[in-house]
Amino acid sequence: MIGQSPLRTFIAHAVLILGILIVAFPIYYTFVASTHTLQTILRPPLPLLPGGQLWNNYSEALFGGIGRIGGVSVGQLLLNTTIMALGVAVGKICISILSAYAIVFFRFPLRMTFFWLIFITLMLPVEVRILPTYKVMVDLGMIDTYAGLIIPLIASATATLLFRQFFMTIPGELVEAARVDGAGPWRFFFDILLPLSRTNIAALFVILFIYGWTQYLWPLLVTNSNDMNTIVIALRKMVSFADADTEWHLVMVTAMLAIVPPILVVVLMQRWFVRGLVESEK
Amino acid sequence: MAPQLAITLVFFYWPAGQALYQSMLRQDPFGLRTRFVWFANFRKVLADPAYLNSIQVTVVFSLATAIVAMVVALLLAVMAEKAVRGKGLYRTLLIWPYAVAPAIAGMLWLFLFNPSIGSLAYLLRSLGIAWDPLLNGTHAMILLVSAAAWKQISYNFLFFVAGLQAVPKTLIEAAAMDGAGETKRFWTIVFPLLAPTTFFLLVVNTVYALFDTFGIVHAVTGGGPGKATETLVYKVYNDGFVNLILGDSAAQSVILMAIVIALTAIQFRYVERKVHYG
Amino acid sequence: MATVDLRDVKKVYPSGVEAVKGVSIAIPDKELCVLVGPSGCGKSTLLRMIAGLETISAGTVAIDGKVVNAIGPTERDIAMVFQNYALYPHMKVYDNMAYGLRNRGTPKDEIDSRVRSTAKVLELSALLDRRPRELSGGQRQRVAMGRAIVRNPKIFLFDEPLSNLDAKLRGQMRVEIKNLQRTLGVTSVYVTHDQLEAMTLADILVVMNAGLVEQTGAPLDVYEKPASTFVASFIGAPPMNLLALTGSSSGPMLADGTAIGFAAPETQAVTLGFRPEDADVTFNAEALPGALVLPATVEAVEPVGAESFLHCAAAGSRIIVRVSGRATAKPGDQLRVVAKAERLHWFDQAGKRVD
Ligand SMILES: Nc1ncnc2c1ncn2[C@@H]1O[C@H](COP(=O)(O)OP(=O)(O)O)[C@@H](O)[C@H]1O
Ligand SMILES: [Mg+2]
Numbered sequence: 001m002i003g004q005s006p007l008r009t010f011i012a013h014a015v016l017i018l019g020i021l022i023v024a025f026p027i028y029y030t031f032v033a034s035t036h037t038l039q040t041i042l043r044p045p046l047p048l049l050p051g052g053q054l055w056n057n058y059s060e061a062l063f064g065g066i067g068r069i070g071g072v073s074v075g076q077l078l079l080n081t082t083i084m085a086l087g088v089a090v091g092k093i094c095i096s097i098l099s100a101y102a103i104v105f106f107r108f109p110l111r112m113t114f115f116w117l118i119f120i121t122l123m124l125p126v127e128v129r130i131l132p133t134y135k136v137m138v139d140l141g142m143i144d145t146y147a148g149l150i151i152p153l154i155a156s157a158t159a160t161l162l163f164r165q166f167f168m169t170i171p172g173e174l175v176e177a178a179r180v181d182g183a184g185p186w187r188f189f190f191d192i193l194l195p196l197s198r199t200n201i202a203a204l205f206v207i208l209f210i211y212g213w214t215q216y217l218w219p220l221l222v223t224n225s226n227d228m229n230t231i232v233i234a235l236r237k238m239v240s241f242a243d244a245d246t247e248w249h250l251v252m253v254t255a256m257l258a259i260v261p262p263i264l265v266v267v268l269m270q271r272w273f274v275r276g277l278v279e280s281e282k
Numbered sequence: 283m284a285p286q287l288a289i290t291l292v293f294f295y296w297p298a299g300q301a302l303y304q305s306m307l308r309q310d311p312f313g314l315r316t317r318f319v320w321f322a323n324f325r326k327v328l329a330d331p332a333y334l335n336s337i338q339v340t341v342v343f344s345l346a347t348a349i350v351a352m353v354v355a356l357l358l359a360v361m362a363e364k365a366v367r368g369k370g371l372y373r374t375l376l377i378w379p380y381a382v383a384p385a386i387a388g389m390l391w392l393f394l395f396n397p398s399i400g401s402l403a404y405l406l407r408s409l410g411i412a413w414d415p416l417l418n419g420t421h422a423m424i425l426l427v428s429a430a431a432w433k434q435i436s437y438n439f440l441f442f443v444a445g446l447q448a449v450p451k452t453l454i455e456a457a458a459m460d461g462a463g464e465t466k467r468f469w470t471i472v473f474p475l476l477a478p479t480t481f482f483l484l485v486v487n488t489v490y491a492l493f494d495t496f497g498i499v500h501a502v503t504g505g506g507p508g509k510a511t512e513t514l515v516y517k518v519y520n521d522g523f524v525n526l527i528l529g530d531s532a533a534q535s536v537i538l539m540a541i542v543i544a545l546t547a548i549q550f551r552y553v554e555r556k557v558h559y560g
Numbered sequence: 561m562a563t564v565d566l567r568d569v570k571k572v573y574p575s576g577v578e579a580v581k582g583v584s585i586a587i588p589d590k591e592l593c594v595l596v597g598p599s600g601c602g603k604s605t606l607l608r609m610i611a612g613l614e615t616i617s618a619g620t621v622a623i624d625g626k627v628v629n630a631i632g633p634t635e636r637d638i639a640m641v642f643q644n645y646a647l648y649p650h651m652k653v654y655d656n657m658a659y660g661l662r663n664r665g666t667p668k669d670e671i672d673s674r675v676r677s678t679a680k681v682l683e684l685s686a687l688l689d690r691r692p693r694e695l696s697g698g699q700r701q702r703v704a705m706g707r708a709i710v711r712n713p714k715i716f717l718f719d720e721p722l723s724n725l726d727a728k729l730r731g732q733m734r735v736e737i738k739n740l741q742r743t744l745g746v747t748s749v750y751v752t753h754d755q756l757e758a759m760t761l762a763d764i765l766v767v768m769n770a771g772l773v774e775q776t777g778a779p780l781d782v783y784e785k786p787a788s789t790f791v792a793s794f795i796g797a798p799p800m801n802l803l804a805l806t807g808s809s810s811g812p813m814l815a816d817g818t819a820i821g822f823a824a825p826e827t828q829a830v831t832l833g834f835r836p837e838d839a840d841v842t843f844n845a846e847a848l849p850g851a852l853v854l855p856a857t858v859e860a861v862e863p864v865g866a867e868s869f870l871h872c873a874a875a876g877s878r879i880i881v882r883v884s885g886r887a888t889a890k891p892g893d894q895l896r897v898v899a900k901a902e903r904l905h906w907f908d909q910a911g912k913r914v915d
Contacts, residue, residue: 008464012364019358020375023435026390027378029401033393045401131522131531176613177646181660181707182634191659195650214383216497217519232383236501239389248399255386262381267374274373277437278444 027259034058034252041248057253074254077231080146081213082261084230087150088212089205092159097197100163101189105175134221148222149230153215159204162276166200167193203276206269213262231258332509333517333534340492340513343427347495348487351431352480355438360468362439363446373443380436384429385497391429392502415503419510422503426511429502430495438483445479446472489545492538514538562624562714562747563589564610569619571605579605581771582619587764590745592738596758597768598794603751604719606768610749611717612636623714634663639708640717644724645700647692653679653703654688657710664711678710681740698729705737709744716741716748722757734760755795759783767791789911792833798869800833800905801879816876820852822901829906829914836882838903841870841895852899854879858889872897 033041036051062074103111133152142148170193178188219230229237235258238251266273362372379387394402397414406413415421449472457467496515499505505512505520512520518538522531564587571580580602587593595603608614610621612633620627628636639660647656654675661671679685682702692700701721708716721737722730738761741748752758758765759779767774767782767790774794775787786792786800793799804815812829813819820832834852841856856874868887872879874897881897889895906914 009364012361013368015361016358016365016368016372019354019361020372022354023376023379023432026387026394026432027382029394030390042399045404130519131535134523171644171646173642173644173646174648176608176611176633177640177642177648177707178659179613180611180633180638180640182663183659187663192648192650198650210381214381214386214497216383216385216500217515220500221523232385232497235389236385239501248393252393255389258386259382262383263378266377266381270374270377274377274440278440 027263030252030255030259034249034256036249038247038249041252053249057249060250060253062253072227072229072234074231074257076227077229077234077254078257078261080149080228081230081232081258083146084149084215084219085209085212085262087146088153088215089208091150091154092208093201093204095154096159097163097194097201099160100167101193103160104164104167105185105188130217130221137222143222144225144228146228149219149228150212153212153218159208162200162204163197166197170196199272200276202269202272206265206273207276209265210262330530332512335509336512336514336517339423339509339511343423343430343495343511343513344488344491346423346427347430347434347491348484350427351434351487352438352483354431355435356442356476356480358435359439359442359446360472362443373440376439377436379433382433383497384433384495385501387433388426388429388498388502391425391432395425417507419507422507422511426495426498426502429498430491433498434487434490438487441479441483442476445476449475485545485548489542492541561589563587563622564593564715564747564749565620565622565625566606566610567620567622569606569609569621570617571602571609571614572617579771580609583768583771583773584619585764585766585773585776587747587749589747591763592741592748592750592761593764593766594750594752594758594762595766595768596752596755596794597774599753601768602771603753603768607717607719607749607751610715611638611640636715637713638715638717639711639713640719641704641708641721643720645692645704645721647700647703647707649692652689652691653684653695653706656692656703657707660707660711674710674712678706682706682709697725698733701725701733705740709740714747716746718748718750720752721750723752723754730757737761755797759795765795767794769794785913786905787913789831789833789907792905792907796835798836798880798882800835801839801877802831802833802907803875803877803879805830805832814854814875818854818875822850828908830909831907831911833905833907834899834903836869836880839879839881839897839899841872841881841883841889841897843893843895845896848898850901852901852904854897854899856895856897858891858893858895860891861887861889863887 029046032048032050033046034057035054036046037053040046040051102108103114137143137148137152140148142151174192175188178192183191213230214232215230216232219233220236223229223233226234226237231254235251235254238254239246358372358376362369362376365372382390392400392415394400395406395413395415397403397407397416403413412418413421415425453471453475454467457471462470492513493515495513496519499511499513499516500519503511505516514534515538518531518534521534564585566583566585569580569583570578572578583602583606585593595606597603605614609616612628612631612635616629620629622628623636623638648659651659657675657678658671661674666674675688676685679688682705684699684702684706687695687699687703692703695703701724704721718737722733725733734757737750750761752761762779764776765779765782766776769790775782775791782791783795786795789802793802805812805820806815812832814832832852854874856872856879858870858872859878860871862869862871863886867882867884870881870883870887870889872881872895879897908914
């Protein structure tokens with residue numbers, strides 16, 4: 001390790017702290033705003049420190065706010081979003097671990113064809129095919145259903161690729177040892193493969209949970225009724241910068257509620273998340 | 283396997299085929315008749331000044347976002363490598379924005395910078411800057427880029443940190459013995475070795491700026507003022523779902539697909555090269 | 561109780577590589593058969609066909625007289641020790657050993673008693689709660705052995721099980737494996753590319769080359785009477801010295817024209833060989849009838865302690881001579897290499913032994 005001058009270390013810390021200020025400030029300020037009265041917020045500048053309305057605002061948003069977001073409670077919105085995020089994460093993991101298992105460990109006709117069929121989907125995000133996909137949803141009657149929110153987002157290849165890569169690092173000897181030990185395909189999957197994939201699954205779970213939670217365009221399209229909205233969409237509907245009716249203190253509370261769960265997931269599962277992210281995308 | 287294939291077919295290949303087919307149809311103004319027009323829609327779209335404007339907007343927006351997000355992240359990553367103590371804490375605090383939905387990121391920034399109640403807008407005005415992102419297209423673009431880049435800093439930061447850690451310490455020590463100062467070491471040794479990471483992030487950030495930022499545009503400016511911030515994806519949505527010009531929208535979708543495929547191809551070339559050089 | 565019979569076994573991989581080109585071996589009950597040969601000669605492929613991990617392209621594999629070509633590894637009742645041990649990384653030592661028994665529906669308390677008694681034999685009792693990554697290389701090797709033994713299978717299969725250990729540990733484990741195999745009395749097939757390991761372990765030694773068997777026999781028989789130049793140079797270290805012969809009217813000559821002074825047993829012999837320990841050197845010039853005498857120049861001396869190896873240039877080739885104790889010769893010395901005629905080996909055009 002090459003030594004470095006205290007000054008440079010100091011500069012490093014200073015830059016980092018400045019960076020954190022920039023990065024964290026919008027979130028912090030949202031929190032501050034969520035603890036002030038509407039009047040305070042409407043008269044800028046907003047104080048830098050939290051106000052005394054924390055309890056009032058949060059309880060109003062959570063329990064008294066019926067009717068504010070098209071008659072849907074914040075609880076319902078959070079539930080919708082959680083279902084969507086969990087559905088996307090769990091569904092995608094299940095589906096892709098099975099596909100990767102099939103692709104890596106079994107030889108069957110057209111195997112590589114299937115692989116490429118799936119692989120190509122990796123390239124096209126939902127955003128570029130919204131219209132036709134939307135039509136399919138309408139035809140299948142999946143508008144305003146959880147299935148409609150979740151299933152089309154499951155069909156991408158990222159996770160399959162990640163598992164495939166991981167499975168290919170599993171030594172052939174291990175597979176053979178299991179065969180000699182009398183483990184059939186399913187036993188091998190549950191006794192060996194699944195436990196070995198734990199870290200990968202955890203990492204993917206975080207990444208996909210965030211992915212599901214932060215979706216915007218898709219829920220915007222496939223939900224017409226307000227009580228199927230995700231919290232992100234509902235938040236957008238609450239805000240109107242042009243008209244003064246926006247109840248900013250409640251908007252800010254809702255924003256906090258929309259931000260905090262995924263942040264908690266990321267921060268608490270940081271170790272897996274970082275490893276999974278950096279490894280999977282390489 | 284089978285379930286993934288089924289989902290892929292129904293929600294991916296079928297729609298993609300539809301898009302291709304749609305992009306060659308044209309409806310009369312009353313939606314009564316549909317004609318097959320081959321590539322007329324593409325010609326029309328590509329000749330449309332609004333579309334050309336949208337391309338320009340997208341290029342400016344994507345490049346600015348990618349560059350800002352990467353420069354800031356690289357700076358922070360380099361500093362985090364130097365700050366031996368507190369690295370973990372800094373990382374924990376810096377990854378927050380990753381978890382924030384782009385649309386919400388946009389709204390937070392708009393909350394800070396909107397002309398009527400934004401505290402930072404207030405600050406700018408009191409500094410004598412006539413700040414109004416709701417009326418001034420450039421200001422609107424700056425706001426969008428800030429929000430979009432802000433959200434992406436975490437991601438880039440994590441990759442740059444990983445990239446920096448992968449630079450062999452012995453190389454840096456060798457350079458130090460060769461008399462290269464710290465700054466020089468960075469630009470002549472570390473930065474070139476980071477090139478693969480940088481390139482990878484450039485592609486990822488561009489894709490992000492092209493597609494994932496729909497929420498930001500939709501929530502913050504709605505493409506306005508005028509069409510100053512109407513990106514390609516936003517225009518697909520707007521033409522298809524708001525203005526209901528299906529043929530044009532489908533043609534735009536197909537063009538977008540082509541762009542993504544090109545970007546992905548570039549990325550895979552890179553991945554392949556990486557495999558070769560270990 | 562198990563015998564293994566391979567009859568004209570062949571393996572062609574889907575890629576077209578013909579890895580095993582027709583091999584027949586009969587292994588009697590309780591014997592340890594070692595397959596030895598250079599890397600890529602098809603040893604592992606053959607072993608894996610016995611295990612049922614690889615399909616058999618032609619020929620038959622029979623266990624206890626019953627052809628098992630179409631039977632999977634589980635039903636063949638074999639256990640295998642892999643080169644990289646293939647321990648399940650997420651399972652404790654105990655579970656690694658118990659896994660195969662569990663899959664076969666063995667009752668819990670029987671599993672427990674078998675795992676514990678096997679662990680005792682292999683001195684693993686204190687390690688049962690560890691995971692593979694918390695073990696040293698030697699300990700992992702023992703666990704891999706334990707996993708095979710605990711199942712009490714008909715046949716043990718080993719694929720280079722010691723090649724990841726350091727030399728000293730390898731020596732110890734070699735002895736231990738031999739003892740275990742003998743006490744347990746389980747028919748075994750052992751693959752290695754290390755001729756020393758092969759010599760010391762084998763009841764039956766099978767030397768393979770390029771997908772074919774070069775020679776089968778007891779280790780010392782193979783050593784004493786190598787069936788081909790390949791075996792002669794593969795078994796024994798340093799390898800046998802081989803010198804090319806040219807025929808002439810006055811009897812065989814070495815390539816550089818030196819007459820060898822006596823008749824070859826067969827006229828078609830084109831190669832002559834002798835082992836380094838069957839030769840000696842002398843500085844004297846007396847006549848030595850009935851021996852092969854080669855004028856030589858010492859090029860290098862390798863003292864190993866109890867013995868020394870002299871690398872010499874003679875008759876246009878490099879030859880190695882083993883002398884016991886310290887060598888008096890120095891590089892550059894001119895001397896004569898003497899090999900007893902009855903210790904010479906002769907090979908024909910095809911490299912086959914002629915007597
Ligand atoms: N799965 C396979 N597919 C194609 N060729 C193989 C496969 N496994 C081994 N081979 C080839 O078969 C030959 C014998 O391999 P192997 O039995 O592993 O040799 P050994 O164990 O003696 O070193 C080699 O040429 C090797 O490249
Ligand atoms: Mg082998």
